[in-house]
Amino acid sequence: MPAKTRVPAVEGWFTTEGDEPALLGTRCRSCGTYAFPRESYFCKNPACDGREFDDVALSRRGRVWSFTNNCYQPPPPFVPTSDPFEPFAIAAVELADEQLVVLGQMVPGTSVDDLKAGMDVELVVDTLFEDDEHEYLVWKWRLVETGAPA
Amino acid sequence: MPAKTRVPAVEGWFTTEGDEPALLGTRCRSCGTYAFPRESYFCKNPACDGREFDDVALSRRGRVWSFTNNCYQPPPPFVPTSDPFEPFAIAAVELADEQLVVLGQMVPGTSVDDLKAGMDVELVVDTLFEDDEHEYLVWKWRLVETGAPA
Amino acid sequence: MNNDKQIAVLGVGMHPWGKWGRSFVEYGIEAARAALRDAGLSWDDIQYVAGADTIRNGYPGFIAGATFSQALGWKGNRVASCYAACASGAQALNIARAQILAGLCDVALVVGADTTPKGFFTPVGGDRPDDPDWLRFRLLGATNPTYFALYARRRMELYGATGEDFALVKVKNAKHGLANPNARYRKAVSIEDVMASPTVADPLRLLDICATSDGGAALVLSSMEYARKRDAKPVRIAAISTVTPTYPQTIIEMPNFSTDSAAVVAPPERAFRDAIGFAAYEEAGIGPDDIDLAEVYDLSTALELDWYENLGLCKEGEAERLIRDGDTAVGGRVPVNPSGGLASFGEAIPAQAIAQVCELTWQLRGQADGRQVDGATAGITVNQGLFGHGSSVIVSR
Amino acid sequence: MNNDKQIAVLGVGMHPWGKWGRSFVEYGIEAARAALRDAGLSWDDIQYVAGADTIRNGYPGFIAGATFSQALGWKGNRVASCYAACASGAQALNIARAQILAGLCDVALVVGADTTPKGFFTPVGGDRPDDPDWLRFRLLGATNPTYFALYARRRMELYGATGEDFALVKVKNAKHGLANPNARYRKAVSIEDVMASPTVADPLRLLDICATSDGGAALVLSSMEYARKRDAKPVRIAAISTVTPTYPQTIIEMPNFSTDSAAVVAPPERAFRDAIGFAAYEEAGIGPDDIDLAEVYDLSTALELDWYENLGLCKEGEAERLIRDGDTAVGGRVPVNPSGGLASFGEAIPAQAIAQVCELTWQLRGQADGRQVDGATAGITVNQGLFGHGSSVIVSR
Ligand SMILES: [Zn+2]
Numbered sequence A, B: 001m002p003a004k005t006r007v008p009a010v011e012g013w014f015t016t017e018g019d020e021p022a023l024l025g026t027r028c029r030s031c032g033t034y035a036f037p038r039e040s041y042f043c044k045n046p047a048c049d050g051r052e053f054d055d056v057a058l059s060r061r062g063r064v065w066s067f068t069n070n071c072y073q074p075p076p077p078f079v080p081t082s083d084p085f086e087p088f089a090i091a092a093v094e095l096a097d098e099q100l101v102v103l104g105q106m107v108p109g110t111s112v113d114d115l116k117a118g119m120d121v122e123l124v125v126d127t128l129f130e131d132d133e134h135e136y137l138v139w140k141w142r143l144v145e146t147g148a149p150a
Numbered sequence C, D: 001m002n003n004d005k006q007i008a009v010l011g012v013g014m015h016p017w018g019k020w021g022r023s024f025v026e027y028g029i030e031a032a033r034a035a036l037r038d039a040g041l042s043w044d045d046i047q048y049v050a051g052a053d054t055i056r057n058g059y060p061g062f063i064a065g066a067t068f069s070q071a072l073g074w075k076g077n078r079v080a081s082c083y084a085a086c087a088s089g090a091q092a093l094n095i096a097r098a099q100i101l102a103g104l105c106d107v108a109l110v111v112g113a114d115t116t117p118k119g120f121f122t123p124v125g126g127d128r129p130d131d132p133d134w135l136r137f138r139l140l141g142a143t144n145p146t147y148f149a150l151y152a153r154r155r156m157e158l159y160g161a162t163g164e165d166f167a168l169v170k171v172k173n174a175k176h177g178l179a180n181p182n183a184r185y186r187k188a189v190s191i192e193d194v195m196a197s198p199t200v201a202d203p204l205r206l207l208d209i210c211a212t213s214d215g216g217a218a219l220v221l222s223s224m225e226y227a228r229k230r231d232a233k234p235v236r237i238a239a240i241s242t243v244t245p246t247y248p249q250t251i252i253e254m255p256n257f258s259t260d261s262a263a264v265v266a267p268p269e270r271a272f273r274d275a276i277g278f279a280a281y282e283e284a285g286i287g288p289d290d291i292d293l294a295e296v297y298d299l300s301t302a303l304e305l306d307w308y309e310n311l312g313l314c315k316e317g318e319a320e321r322l323i324r325d326g327d328t329a330v331g332g333r334v335p336v337n338p339s340g341g342l343a344s345f346g347e348a349i350p351a352q353a354i355a356q357v358c359e360l361t362w363q364l365r366g367q368a369d370g371r372q373v374d375g376a377t378a379g380i381t382v383n384q385g386l387f388g389h390g391s392s393v394i395v396s397r
């Protein structure tokens, strides 16, 4: 069976190549404010008329602000990946440099029981769902191993 | 080939049986005002709190108030019946007893060139469109033959 | 005039009409920034934003006031988002006016913008056999031009209007639009051009019917007190009519299958379209004779003729004479659609009623280069939205 | 209080909440007629109708003001139709208030009603990968309860809140709702019931999260002058806050993927939810200590606790103590959701903010049988709609 083509589930929101994937945001050329998802129209800073933005990769690491487990299957356009549905965790993560909070699913295998506010996480790219030909990719958060003995 | 089942394209707006089909409207039990399509919630007369309505067959004859030919194929949910599209006429018809104006397609073969305001028309039931199993019916207007020599 | 019910128009702005294929938010923001520049104010000065909604652009379109505010930058200002089909812009204006008159804010921004699909307007998605706007396409194949054509044919039957009369409206509006930098179509049109265009809904031809466009328009409004500190004689909103019909409505209206019945309750003194302008005149305390120019909703050329009568610019049945005599051209007795009208713009639903007020403002300031109505001091707009939304605004200086 | 900015509540009415499966128009009209009866007025007395829109019921839902007016019978009255998600009702109220304060009408009707789908709220139809409300389902599987759960867990992490604390909110609101004839759920609930219900979005369980309901609510409003001819001491609307956020918004909000960035612009003095109530207090010229009761938007039990702090009913981190001590139960220091709240009603989006005002009106009149807050003279509502719509109303007598 030939390997499926790996494609992002949404265009231009994150890098998919290389060891260090990252979310793609923008930085306003006029005032320097960050935005995720990428801003293409108007700078959201009310004091700024900027309309030009540089693409920037956001910090790959952040700290858990809050988290939850989704225990029921969400309605479409969510695409279920198992039947019966298996709960998955979602975390809101603070990025220190950009001073913003970004949502993401936690990688499979991490549940709310493993999480506390303030924990360090890093961004990975993982499969969101598949069809016959494609594997659709999305960013997810993974707990950073602290190196402490198990 | 078995005959297709004839079904109304909309439920409860007109009678389909018998020689004398008619539009089905309502008459308010409180104030007597007519409505088409059938009113089922609230009487539209602002002076009336009526919520009960009797079904009534509207006058089968009326007079042309205005008319047009549709020369381009309307978008869905219109269902085209020919390819290429053939223009058809629509008339707004005044019913004297009910003192209201009702729209309807003219029967095929009648075009704007045949029509003048004030002409007498009568209601017939005709095919709107078909699928493999059904013939969908709708009301249409037909010019009343005046009996004048051709 | 009722001076205690007036507000000032400090600034007006548009994004040009066209088929640009961009987000309605962009058009709205560019129009808003143009209006702010025109007013000499900044976003920071705005306390209230009233947005006219678009229902064909997802959730952001349902909450236009918030969408535009966020795009300009959240700053805690209050907002409203309203919908009334083609009358949405007048509704947004009316909502903002009341906030100002009530003393709840001094300076407000009104914005409407749309990105439109191609071709006929179609009903919003899904199988909805309970919705008359869906059923009229299914059961009758009745498009918007079908209704316009019924009115046009009625004029022919009652008053002897001809296709050439209708074409004259297009010729006039195309000529007016030539000089308008915000118009989509800036090309002279002859009677022969109109008559040679294909019939869409008899008797209306392609060039008799307005297109659908992308576009955006915005107004910066303030209390008269605030305005007078900046301008001794600001352009004023003297009246806004947002009336609904009175039962029974005896003229067939899009997207209905029938009129109300007049068998039990007698028709009102004024039919709906007559009542729209009447309410505006009454609120302003003036009459048709005081009007120097009008912007009317020419969804079709023939409909423009109806509006002449509805606004009292002439008696019933006399509209054909007005267009033939050139009374409603720039330079005539009471110019109508000096902007070029929908004929030159195409319709951008939530922006259109606002654009009408922009044009009157430019005219009353004497800034309508190439289409200026000389010495104009009072103008009226009129328009009607699906499902009973009247819209008429009187602007004076 | 700012007496020149007040209007009177002449009548309130509801259609009971439930899953009735009928048209939203029916609920709205029954609520409107109930409000008219309560006011001792007839449809003929109403000059203005402000409708709170529903976006899941076809075209009639987009033009609620006109839809309700036509159902009551076209009579030429002016209308508005507005949308602001869960804040739509407060927006409609604010629009009507300004018309009255501006002297554009004396008596107005505000109506909101909804027929809701079953289960989770889903984004409006079609494939719309540009719309964050669509993408959050696709990319994250983030439902509304996902966001509620993030806030709930944050309270646990910061303030040591427990599942039992959240359950106490449900127990209280269920008890309040027992006596409310308009509530959908009228059944006592124990902590054990809540804790035994399945987890929807950890830490929130099924009984922590409000359902979606059908329902309708209406208000008849007038100028104070008009009201005083009928009642020496009418219930008054003392403030309406419809503020938007201030950039940068640093709390993650439904349906967004991220917050604004605080790297360049410092966060505002008050976070959005704190600013909503603050603007209402400021407008009314009173503070949290003057408030006798509150109706807050308990989309989840934990969110009710957040609102205690946002409204200044207690300091940050003290909400758990309030619910444990019974301070927010009827009979306590400052009862919250004596109506039973969303916990007992389920949410009917365009009706809900109006229903909050109905409850405060009954309470201030002493008509809230079985759930009456004794001697109440001032109450506050608070609520928030998607995409930056604040909503807070202060009602006093
Ligand atoms: Zn910037």
Ligand SMILES: [Zn+2]
Residues within 6 Å of the ligand: B028, B029, B030, B031, B032, B033, B043, B044, B045, B048, B049, B050
């Ligand atoms: Zn009746």
